[in-house]
Amino acid sequence: MTKINKSRKTTVYIVAVLLxxxxxFPFLWMVSTSFKTQDQIFDAPMELLPNPFxxxxxxxxxxxxxxxxxxxxxxxxxxxxxxxxxxxxxxVAFGFSYFKFPAKEALFKVLLATMMLPxxxxxxxxxxxxxxxGWVGSFKPLIIPTFFGGTWVIFLLRQFFDxxxxxxxxxxxxxxxxxxxxxxxxYLPLAKAPVATAALFVFLWTWTDFLNPLIYLHDxxxxxxxxxxxxxxxxxxxxxxxxxxGGSLLMALPIIILFFTSQKTFINGATISGIKG
Amino acid sequence: MNEYTLKVRKRxxxxxxxxxxxxxxxxxAGFLIFTLFPVLYSLYLSFTMTGEGGHLKWIxxxxxxxxxxxxxxxLSIKNTxxxxxxxxxxxxIMALMAAILLNVRMKYQGLFRTIFFLPSVxxxxxxxxLWKWILxxxxxxxxxxxxxxxxxxxxxxxxxxxxxxxLILMSFWGIGGTMxxxxxxxxxIPDELYEAAELDGANSRQRLKSITLPMLRPVTLFxxxxxxxxxxxxxxxxxxxxxxxxxxxxxxxxxGLYIYTNAFRDFKMGYASALSWVLLIITAVSIAIxxxxxxDRDK
Amino acid sequence: MIKxxxxxxxxxxxxTMAFSKKEIVxxxxxxxxxxxxxxxxxxxxxxxxxxxxxxxxxxxIGMGEKIMATLSGNTVPDVITVWxxxxxxxxxxxxxxxxxxxxxxxxxxxxxxxxGVWDYGFYKGRKYGxxxxxxxxxxxxxxxxFEEVGLDPETPPKNIEELDAYTxxxxxxxxxxxxxxxGFDPVISHIYCYVFGGKLWDPETGEITANDPGxxxxxxxxxxxxxxxxxxxxxxxxxxxxxxxxxLNPFLRGEVAMKEGSQWEILVAQKFAKxxxxxxxxxxxxxxxGREDVCNVSGSFWVIPSASKNQEEAFEFMKWLTAPKQxxxxxxxxxxIPPVKDALNDPAFTQIIDDKMQVYIDLLTxxxxxxxxxxxxxxxYLSEMTQALADVQLGNKTAKEALDYVQDRIxxxxxxx
Numbered sequence: 001m002t003k004i005n006k007s008r009k010t011t012v013y014i015v016a017v018l019l020x021x022x023x024x025f026p027f028l029w030m031v032s033t034s035f036k037t038q039d040q041i042f043d044a045p046m047e048l049l050p051n052p053f054x055x056x057x058x059x060x061x062x063x064x065x066x067x068x069x070x071x072x073x074x075x076x077x078x079x080x081x082x083x084x085x086x087x088x089x090x091x092v093a094f095g096f097s098y099f100k101f102p103a104k105e106a107l108f109k110v111l112l113a114t115m116m117l118p119x120x121x122x123x124x125x126x127x128x129x130x131x132x133x134g135w136v137g138s139f140k141p142l143i144i145p146t147f148f149g150g151t152w153v154i155f156l157l158r159q160f161f162d163x164x165x166x167x168x169x170x171x172x173x174x175x176x177x178x179x180x181x182x183x184x185x186x187y188l189p190l191a192k193a194p195v196a197t198a199a200l201f202v203f204l205w206t207w208t209d210f211l212n213p214l215i216y217l218h219d220x221x222x223x224x225x226x227x228x229x230x231x232x233x234x235x236x237x238x239x240x241x242x243x244x245x246g247g248s249l250l251m252a253l254p255i256i257i258l259f260f261t262s263q264k265t266f267i268n269g270a271t272i273s274g275i276k277g
Numbered sequence: 278m279n280e281y282t283l284k285v286r287k288r289x290x291x292x293x294x295x296x297x298x299x300x301x302x303x304x305x306a307g308f309l310i311f312t313l314f315p316v317l318y319s320l321y322l323s324f325t326m327t328g329e330g331g332h333l334k335w336i337x338x339x340x341x342x343x344x345x346x347x348x349x350x351x352l353s354i355k356n357t358x359x360x361x362x363x364x365x366x367x368x369x370i371m372a373l374m375a376a377i378l379l380n381v382r383m384k385y386q387g388l389f390r391t392i393f394f395l396p397s398v399x400x401x402x403x404x405x406x407l408w409k410w411i412l413x414x415x416x417x418x419x420x421x422x423x424x425x426x427x428x429x430x431x432x433x434x435x436x437x438x439x440x441x442x443x444l445i446l447m448s449f450w451g452i453g454g455t456m457x458x459x460x461x462x463x464x465x466i467p468d469e470l471y472e473a474a475e476l477d478g479a480n481s482r483q484r485l486k487s488i489t490l491p492m493l494r495p496v497t498l499f500x501x502x503x504x505x506x507x508x509x510x511x512x513x514x515x516x517x518x519x520x521x522x523x524x525x526x527x528x529x530x531x532x533g534l535y536i537y538t539n540a541f542r543d544f545k546m547g548y549a550s551a552l553s554w555v556l557l558i559i560t561a562v563s564i565a566i567x568x569x570x571x572x573d574r575d576k
Numbered sequence: 577m578i579k580x581x582x583x584x585x586x587x588x589x590x591x592t593m594a595f596s597k598k599e600i601v602x603x604x605x606x607x608x609x610x611x612x613x614x615x616x617x618x619x620x621x622x623x624x625x626x627x628x629x630x631x632x633x634x635x636x637i638g639m640g641e642k643i644m645a646t647l648s649g650n651t652v653p654d655v656i657t658v659w660x661x662x663x664x665x666x667x668x669x670x671x672x673x674x675x676x677x678x679x680x681x682x683x684x685x686x687x688x689x690x691x692g693v694w695d696y697g698f699y700k701g702r703k704y705g706x707x708x709x710x711x712x713x714x715x716x717x718x719x720x721x722f723e724e725v726g727l728d729p730e731t732p733p734k735n736i737e738e739l740d741a742y743t744x745x746x747x748x749x750x751x752x753x754x755x756x757x758x759g760f761d762p763v764i765s766h767i768y769c770y771v772f773g774g775k776l777w778d779p780e781t782g783e784i785t786a787n788d789p790g791x792x793x794x795x796x797x798x799x800x801x802x803x804x805x806x807x808x809x810x811x812x813x814x815x816x817x818x819x820x821x822x823x824l825n826p827f828l829r830g831e832v833a834m835k836e837g838s839q840w841e842i843l844v845a846q847k848f849a850k851x852x853x854x855x856x857x858x859x860x861x862x863x864x865x866g867r868e869d870v871c872n873v874s875g876s877f878w879v880i881p882s883a884s885k886n887q888e889e890a891f892e893f894m895k896w897l898t899a900p901k902q903x904x905x906x907x908x909x910x911x912x913i914p915p916v917k918d919a920l921n922d923p924a925f926t927q928i929i930d931d932k933m934q935v936y937i938d939l940l941t942x943x944x945x946x947x948x949x950x951x952x953x954x955x956x957y958l959s960e961m962t963q964a965l966a967d968v969q970l971g972n973k974t975a976k977e978a979l980d981y982v983q984d985r986i987x988x989x990x991x992x993x
Contacts, residue, residue: 012381019375020392023453026407027395039823088303095300099293111304112502114312116560117319118510118533120540121553124645125318129311131649148307152503156458159495163465179296193461200457204398215645218601218653220633231634234607238821245403252398259394259457263387326992330670415816435811522959525811526966541640543954544665 034058034246057242061232061250069221070228077142077213077224078206084146085153085202086195092149093157094183098169108158115151127215137218153198160194161187196265204255225251323551333547340551350552352527353535354559356441360531361508364445369500372452376459377489390460394453405517408447409434434518440528447514455500462496463489498571502564509560512537532556597629600886600893605637605657605876613909621896628889637876647671652881654890657708660947661955663697663877667704668952668993672879674702678891692945693915695779697877699950705879706898709912712936713764713872715861716837719854721746721757721830732834732856736771736797736863739834746833747805755813760834762801765965766958767836768794770870770946771862776957777949784949784990786961786983787976790866795968795975797863802969823848827855836860839936840911857935859943869943875912913940952993957986 028048034057035050061067096108130141169182177185188195210226217223223231229251233244298305323340325333344350379390396404411417412433420430431439466489474484490497512533515523521538523530536556540549604614611634618630635642637657646652647666658666666672679685686694690710697705719729725745733739743759750756762768766776774790777783785791817831818824821844826832828849837857845855862868878897880890896902903914904922911928913936919925920937929937951957964978973981 009381009383012378013383016378016383016389019378020389023396023450024392026399026404026450027392029407030399030403088307092301092304095297095302095304099297099300100290101294101297104297107301107305110308112506112564113557113561114308114316115506116509116557117316118536118553118556120533120536120641121319121322121546121550122315123641124546124648125315125322126311127645128318128648129314131651136649136651145307145311147303148311149304151304154304155503156499159499160461160465162495163492179300190465193464194458197458197461201454208400211641214635214639215642218633218646218651223634227634230636231607231611234636238819240608248400248403252400255398256391256395260387260391263390327669329668329993413815414812432808432812432815435815436808522962526970538955538959541644543956543959544640544644544662544669544952545954545956546644 030245030249034242034249036242038240038242057240057246058250060243061247064232066221066228070223070225073222074207074224074226077139078203080139080143081146081206082199082202084143084148085150086199088147088149089153089198090157090188090191090195091183093154093161094187096154096158097161097164098179098182098187111151111154115155123211123215130216136216139217139222141216142212150202153202156198157191157194160191164190192265196262200255200259200262203258207255208251319550320554322547323554324547326545326547336547340548341555343548344552344555349527349530349535353523353530353532356523356528356530357509357532360441360444361505364448365501365504365508367445368448368452368455369497369504371449372455372500373459373493373497375452375456376463377485379456380460380463390457393456396450397453401513402517404447404450405514408443408450409518412443412446435525437524437526437528440519440524444514444518444529447518448508455504458500459493459496462493466492494571498568501567505563505567506560509533509556509563597627598886598889599629599631600655600889601653602630602632602893603635603653603656604632605635607634607636610910613906617897617902617906621893628886628893630893647881647883650883652883654884654886655878655880655894658705658877658879660696660707660875660877661950661958663705663879664699664950665952665954666879667699667702671882672704673882673884673887674704675706675880675891676701676703678888679703682891682895684895688917689915690917690920691941692871693873696873696915696947697950698779699952700782705877706894707915708876708878708898709903709907709910710915710940711838711840711874711912712940713767713836713838713874714936714939715834715858716827716841717834717856717858718827718830718832719856720852721833729854730856732858733861735861736866739861740800742834743801755809757830758810758813758832760801761810761814761832762798762836764836764872765794765798766948766961767860767870767872768798770872770944771860771866772797773863773866775946776961777951779949782951782990784957784983784986786957786964786986787979792975792979793863795965795979798965799968799975807969820844825849828853839913839933842930842932843911857932859935859939867944869939871939871943871945873940873945873947875915913937951990953986953989956989957982960986 032048032050035053035055037052037054037056040050096104096111126141127136130136133140135141135144164187168186172182172186208226209224210230213222213224214227217227225247229244229247233240233247322333324335324337326336326340328334375393379386379393411419414420414430414432414435417433420433423430433439433443470488470492471484474488479487510533512531515529515531515534518524519529521534521542523534532552536549536552539545539552602618604611604618606614615632618632622629633653635653635656637659640662643656643658643662643666663672667674688694693707693710696707697703715732717732722729722742727742727745733742739760746757746759748755748757769776769788769791772790772794774788774792774794775785776788776791777785813831814826817826818829820841825844825848827835827837827841828845842857845853849855859868860870862870878894880887880894884890897906898916900914900916900918900922901924903916904919904925907914907919908925908928914920914922914925920941949957960982964973964982967973967978968975972978
């Protein structure tokens, strides 16, 4: 957190406001569209204020779909994923950061390399694998692999762990702490900000994931919100814009709220200088 | 060094190695179980083509050789390198500046950060369509504004020369995510360092150069590497804003799109797999170069 | 006593097993209202027979990822919906069943379908799927615009020369030089290949005929539009066009006077056109020696994955779905045309027939029906043809050079299959 003088502050403030207007625009457009009737969408030039203001889209979303079921499905998958990814990735990241062992750099490069192969070509053999395991048609392919680490999160956390001065660990060792204690008592608490960041992104990606649930789930009843939204909003010739926007907004809401309320973690959450003695 | 110290050193090394491997074992297990097969299979596929009845015919390097002779292959590489080469550095700088800006303690800081992050939460379809309208040469506000000033606005998405600038412009919308990661990195820089520097008389630019940037290096490296990996593969925005061929004169034909159409529109999984492995090599080389640049900067 | 009870229990178990219904999985590719129509039809099928229960799963139609992934495994659905161009690649790779035998057993053959539609879905003698509904393209003209420039509103252009002349007359510009109305803009280029007497392939032999002289003439004509009128202006103008299915439909707003149009655009006009808007549908104008009744057909297909464990039941269901009554009902809901002859007379469909729809039906039943060649290489041929046209338009190649190139390339690629 930087503290600066008053006049600087006003400039910063103005810039922030101007940029915010730019960034908030698509969001406002989505909100406005979700409260319009289908015919209003076609008005050109585009009107920002819906006239008339209707809640048809939202009513349709809640009555036409099995909303609560899809919501629960999505919460289940996202929750389990968060649990799996965060726990396993932090352990692995610590492993890659703290210890020295043969082939460490090579293995890490392999980890990075796995992200460089586009999903389009790994998708099908991956499906074949899960099919052989008999997991297709269930949530297993979506959840179980997450407990083996998420490469993006591992990479991110390792970068952060690398910035922790070794002195802290050494001090703790002299006090008789073992590596597990060092991990839990020193490294993890210092990594509140990156862990929160990772959680935010994993939540975002899993919550809105369309392709993976679509491919691995074979039963309408297990579908997630993103698929349900696609289904209710699609038509052969044109999508149902208000419903699509309203649904997307509803889906984005938990993430927005989560981010907004977790600002404390992003404000001086993990200063390294926090440890005394 | 006496024998005893050597033994101790060896033992600690052994212990550390074993522990290290234990800690990363979840990833190793996951890799062996879930990742290895798909990766190796796609490599195998790249040397085959699917014949009648679904039989895989081994054709050796034919897919790769064929790629090198295809006009679209080189075009998509060129397009991707241009878009990434310009887009990534600018996006990183913008995201970093935004993070620094929003790290200043001020009222509504949380609100501003959330707003900057919002476009990342808006689904790609909505963003793409919105930008299609914004950049519409006839109806969009940008050209409308330019007309007021007396200029004739460019064709944006329907002018081959302006397609790439349009795509780059659009990508700036999504810097909120990168900004959040920089924010997390900024939290790790102890206030004391800044305070000490201020006492030494350093101005803000010097503080940035000698404290912020160096301390952020691991994060910057992360963002740049991830930026390279994802932008080399991205293609969905192009489909939404243009079409499956990359727009007029294929100006927007990016490598990821080229792979996608070969795999799922032309049903050429073998060729698409070969393309993917070429991409892996290109990505690895690009990252290696980037990391070298970073290391050199270190000195 | 115990023996008797055991026997009784076994009998009950056997009976329940015999009566227990088989479940077949159907991928419903339609969402929204159209999906609901199909859901209702599925429910109807489940109610009217006892052997099979159809379970519907939503699977959006375009998604090659889901289709290819699922078909690579062992747990596959029993009936899936795919685009027409996906049928042969999947069939060729053995991932979907050829239906010849089952169709023969059911007594379904050419006669069942509208003229020319039976070949749709064939490759090298094997029919890999059944078309769901048909999409037909014809020529539309704005009668009001004709009247405005002094043309007889009731007479569409009779041939290519008239089309070109009318286009010139119907182009309208604003004071600042920008376009106000496009006369005509050819979009589906392969239609004109057929209109000029060419063809894209020989359906009997499966041979590619990209550089047929008719195609070359068509490409030369197509590029003339590129030369005659400012392309950039045209594109900017078109960028401002609204969606087809909206009140901002450019044809309905008089922004383009003549265009290619599918039958579902009748519905669009009904919904969004102003009351004084009048338009007509006709066959495509042709040059001398060309074809005057070109009918382009496209659509989606129902197919059965090879790994399905309930092939017979799946086929029975598909047969029911494409029977005249159901076909008429579903097609009417989509504002498409049913592929089956008898469905054309079914009241479910006849209720949406007006004088305009009748033109489409006439074109389909009497015209030269063609579909874009369905080949194992998916859309490669189409994208090559598109690229060839772009090359001609940009002046990189002559029409003959561009099409010769496509001919060689695609023929060579196909030789691998």
